[in-house]
């Protein structure tokens with residue numbers, strides 16, 4: 211696939227410290243800033259998929275997200291409730307897709323939103339977002355439907371950014387409206403008050419450059435320098451400090467909880483893995499549908515996140531539509547029985563066909579045929595299945611793995627093992643989402659406080 215010829219290119223003006231070969235700042239127009247901001251609106255699963263396709267041989271390490279995504283890809287369709295469950299995790303849908311179609315350069319081109327019905331056409335009045343769903347009449351819902359509603363968004367000019375300003379972008383991705391005053395301040399703070407040391411370069415930005423930039427925002431503290439000037443991606447994960455567990459617990463008796471068995475090594479009280487049912491796996495799978503911006507926002511404090519945090523803050527300052535809530539809104543079909551994250555699933559609407567007046571019911575593609583009446587029970591993973599989830603979020607159905615082999619692989623003596631039952635609620639779910647981005651030891655980071663509270667059992 212040739213993505214380099216005939217593709218739209220944007221131009222970026224880099225102000226470079228020639229001695230250090232380092233970007234001081236970039237001057238950009240709105241089109242480029244929209245492309246940059248679109249990166250933080252991508253669902254985490256999409257980011258992993260794009261980076262894996264781009265890098266081919268190398269595996270992607272963004273905290274635990276590479277492992278999590280691979281677990282979904284590796285699991286058989288039988289381990290999910292329906293085929294659509296796997297589809298929606300491997301290629302997460304986003305409510306931003308409509309907006310992103312107007313980008314001058316998109317690294318994640320998407321099809322128009324489509325709906326499907328069964329071949330009984332008028333009689334069943336049921337719609338699915340996926341062509342693999344089974345209708346209540348038993349037929350496959352694979353006929354595309356033309357609907358009256360057109361999904362449009364209100365912003366006329368630009369995609370995310372309001373107004374027609376031009377912008378400056380610092381090497382650590384703070385974006386601001388351009389002014390001479392600001393440029394002078396940045397030059398001085400970069401030690402480039404002497405303009406003779408500073409040069410200017412015009413860089414063409416295409417698919418390749420944006421992909422490299424996407425990679426660098428997770429691995430570099432100077433993404434513009436690394437992606438556009440040196441054209442090299444720093445190896446390994448830019449490890450942020452291990453996130454501290456929340457200390458304040460909101461006590462709410464009615465709060466939903468998920469119960470897990472934690473398998474730990476006694477000598478260092480480390481979580482090795484958890485054994486769990488489908489609820490916990492559904493929760494962790496949902497992480498793939500959460501946009502990057504909301505992984506950061508639901509965690510409250512962005513200061514841990516380096517240049518991704520800077521980019522997000524700039525996005526919130528400059529975006530055309532102000533967000534009133536830190537909660538992510540994701541498509542309706544991600545709604546699960548237990549919702550422990552600060553995310554909202556869009557309402558399931560009734561839609562009307564162009565040639566008809568009666569509303570059609572949009573189904574939950576996670577359940578099939580006659581199960582659709584009991585939508586409350588739905589989730590991604592096969593019901594009544596036990597799973598093993600490792601510290602770095604590799605998920606395996608227990609029927610396809612051997613506990614004995616796993617313990618041997620972990621090189622743990624039986625007498626050093628301890629099993630604890632714990633219940634997690636919203637606090638730990640949010641911690642786990644954040645930890646999944648920041649560390650490869652997510653379970654330990656998120657569950658530590660629950661485990662530490664328990665007195666060590668005497669043997």
Ligand SMILES: [Zn+2]
Pocket residue numbers: 328329330334345346347348349
């Ligand atoms: Zn039907």
